[in-house]
Every structure is written in structure tokens, then in C-alpha cells.
Amino acid sequence: MSKEVNEMSSAPEERDVYSYSHPPRNPTPEERNVRQWTNHSEQTFRSYGASEKNPGTAAYRHCVPPGLVWRWQKRSRRYRTLEGLFFEVRKENLYQEKTIMEGFNLLRRILVIAVILIAVSPASAFDESSSSRDVGMPDVTRSSFVFDRSGVQPLWSLDNKPTLYLVSNSHIDTQWNWTVQDTIREYVPRTFFDNFKLFEQFPNYKFNFEGVIHYMFFKEYHPEAWPTLQAYVARGRWKLAGSWINAIDPNVPSSESLMRQALYGKRFFRREFGAVSRDIYLPDSFGFPYSLPSIARHSGLISFSTQKLRWGSFIPAPFAVGRWEGVDGSSVVAALRGGNYVQEVRSDVSIDKNWNADLTHLGNGKKVGFRYFGVGDMGGAPDATSVQWVERALSNARAEARVLNTSADQLAQDLAPEDYAALPVYKGELVMKTHGVGCYTSQAAMKNWNRRNEQLGDAAERASVAADWLGGSPYPSDKLRNAWTRVLWHQFHDDVTGTCIPQAYLFSWHDELISLNQFSRITSDATGAIATGLDTRVKGVPLVIYNPLAMDRRDAVEATIHFEKQSPKAVRVFDATTDREVPSQILSSGGDIVKILILADVPSVGFKVFDVRPADAASAMTSRLAVTERSLENARYRVRLDENGDVASLIDKDAGLELLKAPARLELLDDKSVEWPAWEIQWEAVSKPPRAYVSGSQIKIVENGPVRVALEVTRSADGSTFVQRINLTEGLRHPFP
Numbered sequence: 001m002s003k004e005v006n007e008m009s010s011a012p013e014e015r016d017v018y019s020y021s022h023p024p025r026n027p028t029p030e031e032r033n034v035r036q037w038t039n040h041s042e043q044t045f046r047s048y049g050a051s052e053k054n055p056g057t058a059a060y061r062h063c064v065p066p067g068l069v070w071r072w073q074k075r076s077r078r079y080r081t082l083e084g085l086f087f088e089v090r091k092e093n094l095y096q097e098k099t100i101m102e103g104f105n106l107l108r109r110i111l112v113i114a115v116i117l118i119a120v121s122p123a124s125a126f127d128e129s130s131s132s133r134d135v136g137m138p139d140v141t142r143s144s145f146v147f148d149r150s151g152v153q154p155l156w157s158l159d160n161k162p163t164l165y166l167v168s169n170s171h172i173d174t175q176w177n178w179t180v181q182d183t184i185r186e187y188v189p190r191t192f193f194d195n196f197k198l199f200e201q202f203p204n205y206k207f208n209f210e211g212v213i214h215y216m217f218f219k220e221y222h223p224e225a226w227p228t229l230q231a232y233v234a235r236g237r238w239k240l241a242g243s244w245i246n247a248i249d250p251n252v253p254s255s256e257s258l259m260r261q262a263l264y265g266k267r268f269f270r271r272e273f274g275a276v277s278r279d280i281y282l283p284d285s286f287g288f289p290y291s292l293p294s295i296a297r298h299s300g301l302i303s304f305s306t307q308k309l310r311w312g313s314f315i316p317a318p319f320a321v322g323r324w325e326g327v328d329g330s331s332v333v334a335a336l337r338g339g340n341y342v343q344e345v346r347s348d349v350s351i352d353k354n355w356n357a358d359l360t361h362l363g364n365g366k367k368v369g370f371r372y373f374g375v376g377d378m379g380g381a382p383d384a385t386s387v388q389w390v391e392r393a394l395s396n397a398r399a400e401a402r403v404l405n406t407s408a409d410q411l412a413q414d415l416a417p418e419d420y421a422a423l424p425v426y427k428g429e430l431v432m433k434t435h436g437v438g439c440y441t442s443q444a445a446m447k448n449w450n451r452r453n454e455q456l457g458d459a460a461e462r463a464s465v466a467a468d469w470l471g472g473s474p475y476p477s478d479k480l481r482n483a484w485t486r487v488l489w490h491q492f493h494d495d496v497t498g499t500c501i502p503q504a505y506l507f508s509w510h511d512e513l514i515s516l517n518q519f520s521r522i523t524s525d526a527t528g529a530i531a532t533g534l535d536t537r538v539k540g541v542p543l544v545i546y547n548p549l550a551m552d553r554r555d556a557v558e559a560t561i562h563f564e565k566q567s568p569k570a571v572r573v574f575d576a577t578t579d580r581e582v583p584s585q586i587l588s589s590g591g592d593i594v595k596i597l598i599l600a601d602v603p604s605v606g607f608k609v610f611d612v613r614p615a616d617a618a619s620a621m622t623s624r625l626a627v628t629e630r631s632l633e634n635a636r637y638r639v640r641l642d643e644n645g646d647v648a649s650l651i652d653k654d655a656g657l658e659l660l661k662a663p664a665r666l667e668l669l670d671d672k673s674v675e676w677p678a679w680e681i682q683w684e685a686v687s688k689p690p691r692a693y694v695s696g697s698q699i700k701i702v703e704n705g706p707v708r709v710a711l712e713v714t715r716s717a718d719g720s721t722f723v724q725r726i727n728l729t730e731g732l733r734h735p736f737p
């Protein structure tokens, strides 16, 4: 309660600023041409790698053809006066990325001391308690199968007259064939102002809009119109939809991200409008995981809608309206055949079977349907003719179906418990063949940085809670929320998926790196504050290792140790708590720096001090690790490579089981996608037998110590060189002292 009051009372000072245009400007004709060229090029970006002559930048190497790099470099000079600052910042960040990654790896390897068990979950650091018009989180663990109607606001008591829920839509792809600058300059204001005009023209029209980041943009760039929007929301004309930061791809992001989409999205809605939406609204995303209903219910959401499955799914939509049950048995009301989200209305939908025939029967003669109408993908408002037809349907006294022009979550709110119980049920994945095949391997940098942000953000938060609890440094709630929000909006269904034009990724990479920098700094500050409270008086160099996972952990940890003088010949590492030696090996050394690998035990979300002592000889500790040019082995597994360099056998010694049916081989396949070659691999292409395999190998042992053994396999095929490292660490079964 007190926290909620504090947050609400501090609202006027709080700003959500995510600026991308300074000031907004229209793209030049040449820029538009370049966009056209890049998106419809027959060249497949993923097929390009860096060449020796044109190594590009670390980021470009992942996903941009060398020719495009040249064009961009040329453009960056040409538009230096316009975008010079941007490119300068970007260069800076690409440089910083290396530093961040080093910091990140260090963090990952890390650990620090002290048995500090933090029993505080990240989410509990935020207050998501209900506002007056919000509802609390349903107790899904208590009775997950029972529909929780607490706090819902039924609009209609369903009777035996068919009822069609008609949801107006304006779809904005925050980035796709354009960048976020176009969205801010053109698509966002068009959406808000055009619908304001429709409200004045048509008294019964109600508009439904998702994507909290679009609201944030509108507030930032058009503050003078914000009170108008708040008034329309309060009057029920403007319907809040999809409580997430953006209409994201729900397959790539972690569950932590999906929960935070609702955490921060609802927070903004509640702060600005005193209300929230209770649905996940994803008309255009490329498939939906089995976990989504469970995540929705744990976020206080009760419904879900889409129309994308009609594009080509592995499993055709099992129903128009039904109950989608998640992995833990909790479920949401799901509308899976919403029709085309850019559908115009050109008939009276209350009597047109094309609109009101796909209904779900609830028993006792009750039937319900759910359909979108509207525009996309550049925002705006439904055309006036559509709204005229909708108004006619709303007032048709001879309607065959009652039409409700309302929000996407209203249907779920109107269902009585017996209606909910009567819904057809589906349990499982809703994944797609179309789009959902290739996009998950394109723009690898985005996937990589998104994941690193998710991990580093979580580690930063846990360390910050510990630092605050110990009085070391205050919990940086605003910084964490801002860093997370930048990551969350780029999880958009055309962004992290890799389906945007290359120009869009300049903004995406920029934001990902800003958040990495922010999370890295927060983590450094918090772990530094905690380390100052630890007893680091050891014989050698103190090393603090931090385990951000919510479980006790024994793992191989890499660390870079700085000695005061020349680096020693060897080191031995001791657990400062017990003064017992732990297995260690040197990875490299030079000057006053030694990179080491140690096997460390660190408690759940804990910090622990280790002692790295110079020595004349390496640790004499032994392990069960063994390696030859054809095999690796630890206490649990035996791995064998064949003459091609493929892993041909993986034996679980405890279970006495061979885990591979056949060697794990690298395949060469032809990708002849035509319409979206930059990112789509067709299902038919990946289903065909491979054209060839990568074979013929050079294998060498690159690591051989008591903590880790590794083989490096180098092969060539079709002009490409493949280098793989296969390593095995000593694991939990090692008889640790």
C-alpha cells in the first residue's frame, strides 16, 4: 500500500524518455530507395560472413553483407551532418561492447564470497499491487483451472442471442520496413489523432490499441495531447489493450522478460490512466509457446487473441474462441481466429455470415465470436466507411448477432463461470511454419544481445537487492526499469526476430548496448559495494565470485587476475572460507595478468571469496577428466568423435546409455526463399535432405587440466571454414574436498 502510494505520488516527476529522433525528420528519397533495396534484395543476409578484406565490425559480421557495410559506411559519411552524432555514438558502443562482454564474462565466471542468501525475488522489489480499477493477481496455484473473475467488469450478460465481439485495431510495426524514427514521426501520431477525430464523428465508436511503448512515444513527443487521451480512456472510448510494453515475439525472450512485459506495461497504464488491460494482444506475432497461458495468468491477465495462425501454423487454430491451457494447468480465454487485423468493414456485420458465423457454442443456446477490423501496419485509424458500418450494426434492431464494439479483453470478462467451463480446451504449442522457421536464426546479434541483457539484467537486479539490503548502495529502481524497457520493446515481433530492414538494427543494437552498459554498471556498483563488506584478507590475490542463479552451484569459473609484479609461473586457488584448495588451471598468462579457470562452489544468489596464490608448480589436484584427439571424458559422460570430427557417441556412464542415435553432423542445405530472403527459411527447405555434410577434419587438444578439457575441430566446406570447440568440465560428481 505504502509503496503504491509512493509510486503514484511520485508520478509527476517520473519520465519515460526513449528518444530516437532529434528532431523528427522525413527520410530523403535516397534513404527510401536504400530501404527498398535492402529489404527486397535477393541476397540473403545470413549467407554472408566477413572476409579477410572486409572484416566489418563485430556487429556487422553477424548479419550484414559486405556490400551493405560499404554502402552504410558511405552513407554514414554522407549524412554525417544529420546523423553524425548517432554514428559516433554507435561506434563508441561497438567499442564498449567488447568491454561489456569482458565484464559480463567475468561476472558470469565470477563469484564472490560470503554466504549471503538473498531470499528476495527480483519481482518482489517492485510493487504491482492493485489500483482502484485494477484487479489483483489471480491465485493460479490455488485453483488454476477455475476462471478467476474477481474484479472483472462484465459489459454484457450473455444470453442465447449470438454475440460478436468486434475489436477495432490499428497495427503499428514499431520497426519493420522502416525504423523507429518513422514510427515516432508519422505512425504513432497518426494513430492517436486520427482516432480522436473518429471519436468526434461517431459517438458509439470505440478504439482498441496495444503496445505501451507507443503510448510512451506519444506522451513524450505530443505532451499537449496527453490529457485528451486520458479523458478518452476514462470515458471508455479509447480501450487499453495488450498490457505488454510491446506486441513482442513470445518465443525468443525468456519467461522473465515476458513477466516484465506485463510488470512494466501495467505499471505505465496504471500510472497514466488508473486502469490496466487484462489481455495479451498479439495479432501479428509468429507463433506462441505452451508456457504463454501460464505466464499470462501469473501476470494477472485472463485473455489472449491473435489472427496469425491463419498464415500457416503447424496446428490449425483449434477453435475460434476457447480456453488455452498452459504448462501448469492455468488457462486463458483465447480468440485464435480473429480474422484479418486490417480488415475493412463493408457490410452490416450483425447480419453478415462472413462476420458472425464462426461462433463458439457455450451451451444453453449461448454463442460468442471475436473479430478484428482496422488498419496496419503503419498505424492510423479504421476508415470512416468501416466505422459507419459498425455503427449501423450496433443499432440494427433486426440483428442476427448482437455486436459489441469493445476491448480485446471484454469477452473474457463477460463469461460467467459456466460459460468458461463450456469452452473447448487446447493444451500445447501454437507454433507456425510461415515466418516461424527462418526468422529465429536471422540477425544473430539481436538474439545474442537480447539474451545477454536478460541474464545481466537479472544478475544486476539480484546484486542490487543484496547491496541495498546490506546498506552498501541504494536499489537503483529507475535505472533498472529504463534499461529493461529498452530491451523489452526491441523484443517486438519484427525486431528481435530479425525481420526488419538493416537500418532498423542500428537503433536496436544501439539500445541493446545502452542497456548492457547500464546493467553492467549497476552490477559493478552492487558487487563492488558487497565486496567491500567481505573479509578479503587472504595470502594471495582475493577473488570474489558472485553466483546470480537461484540455486547452489558448482561450476567452472574463468577469471582474470592482476598481480602486482610479473605474473607467477603457476597459481593455486583456495576457498577462503574453508582454506581448502579447489581445482584450477591457467588458461593464459602474460605481463602481470593471468587468466585462470577454477572449479567453484558458490551458494544460491551468493558471494564468496577465493584466494589466488602464486606458486612454483600447478595444482596437483586430480580429476576424472581425460582427453585424447578422439575423446573426452568426465565422471559422468564419455564423448567420442569419429574421423569426420563429428560427435559420434555420447555415453551416460551412470545410466549405461548411449544418448546419440547417429553422429551429430553439420548439414549444408539450400535456402531459396524468394519473398523474404533476408530472414525467412521455408519449411520445405529445412525438411529436405541435406545437399552435403561438412567433413574432413583437423582435431587438436586445446585444453587439458583438472577443471576443463577441450578439443578444437577445424573443417572446410563450400568455401567456408568451420571451427568448433568441444569441451567438458568436471562436474558435480567430482569428489570435492
Ligand SMILES: [Zn+2]
Residues within 6 Å of the ligand: 171, 172, 173, 284, 377, 493, 494
Ligand atoms: Zn506486425
